[in-house]
Amino acid sequence: MRADRLVAALLFLQTRPSGARVTAAELADELGVSERTARRDLEALASAGVPVYSQPGQGGGWALVGGARTDLTGLTAPEIRALFLLTGPDSAAANPRVRTALRKLVRALPAPLREGAEAAARAGVADGTDWTGAETEEVRLAPLQRAVVEGRELRIGYARPGREPRERTVQPLGIAVKAGVRYLVADTADGLRTFRVGRVASVAETGAPAVRPEGFDLPTAWRALAARMEDRMVAATVRGRAAPGAEGVLEGLFDGRIRYGERAPDGWAPFEADGPSPEAAAARLAGLGARVELLDPPEARTALARIGAELTALYGESEPAGTPEAPARARASGATRPG
Incomplete structure (x- = not known):
């Protein structure tokens, strides 16, 4: 110290x-x-x-x-600008260590570079407010990072979407960031796996040291894991046509994994979209209603028809769900509420 x-x-x-x-x-x-x-x-x-x-x-x-001065950095002007743009004032305000580190770095810079660094730090803003209401990563990030750096075996609770958390023992090897989302890269009994930090429900050290595979290289491992995830994301292709104005919504639903053909005279545009399965693609398209017509494959059309029937049975009657008549009508139609 x-x-x-x-x-x-x-x-x-x-x-x-x-x-x-x-x-x-x-x-x-x-x-x-x-x-x-x-x-x-x-x-x-x-x-x-x-x-x-x-x-x-x-x-x-x-x-x-x-x-007399001491240059402790060895950084070039472009490197300094990139660093301070990345860690702007709001990031520094949120993390005292970042704030202290940036302050020390500014003082270590030669005078000709200091002004540009300070200007770069003022050139951006970071807002940590989550408008989507999704789980925050910050609560679990610190103990996961510490376990990676100090080589500690962990027992984590991990909740996949729609499921209860399940505990498993992992050997933490690194933290990767993909499109702003952090993932824990860890070795498990089933091999190398990734865990989205925002879905980690609990973190506890087992007291044992982490076992690091010999010759492990995080960038190489992440590229292989990411390639596997990408393959799962595009395992199925659906084809359909979209009404004018629906393209922006489709881009967001399929994260850009969508291709359009030539627009027809009526304004509708044919498209192909990639997803993890025909059923998952149908679920994404259900919210667009009649603005999208799904043409192929048959299992995707069947899944979309089933979703439509369930929604019609649940919401097609005029009575709200809390009225005495609604449960009886739902039972008569065979519809059940999701758990």
Whole structure:
């Protein structure tokens, strides 16, 4: 910890204009330590050969001899801009460690690069508010990251969509980010697996060290895992036609895995869309109602017809579900509510 403070003290000194002095009280406030500790740190820098000197009396303080500077980064201007654009002010505000790291980095930069870094940090905004209401990743992310770094075996509860969480023992190997979504890459009894961080319901260390496969390389492993996920996402292709104005909704439903043909004179456009199964594709299209006609394959049309029949049985009558007549009508039609 003292080594960190000494580096921070040196960076604080070198941000001052040439000839300007820093008092022990100012440094103490910056580092969050006592004035006595700050004075000892300054003296330690001088003893270590850093060209820092003190001047006693009114208006005195500590300064670097001749405005000496230390470049601790080795970063280029484009690299610095990219870093500060990535970790803008809102990201730093949300994470005290990021804020401290960026502050130290700014002070370590040579003067010609510092202004551009500060401008890049002000050029973006990050809003962590989740408008979708989906599960947050942040609660589970910290213990998962710690287990990866420290090599700790974990017992996690993992909930797939529509199912209760199931516990399993995993060997955490890394965290991957795909389109803004974080995944834990871990070794399991069934081989390498990915776990969406937002679906991790619980995290507990088993007390055993994690077993890391020999020669494991996270980027290589992730590419293989991602390829498998991509294959599952495009395992089935459905064909249909879409009414004018439906294309934007379809793009979102199929995450861009959709192709259009030439629009017909009536304005409808033929399309092909890829999904994990014909049934899953039909479920995605059900909300579009009559704005989409599904043509192929037959099992997708059957699934869509079944969904339509269930919705008609459940909502086709005028009585709300809470009225005495509604349950009887639903039972008569054979419809059941989802659990």
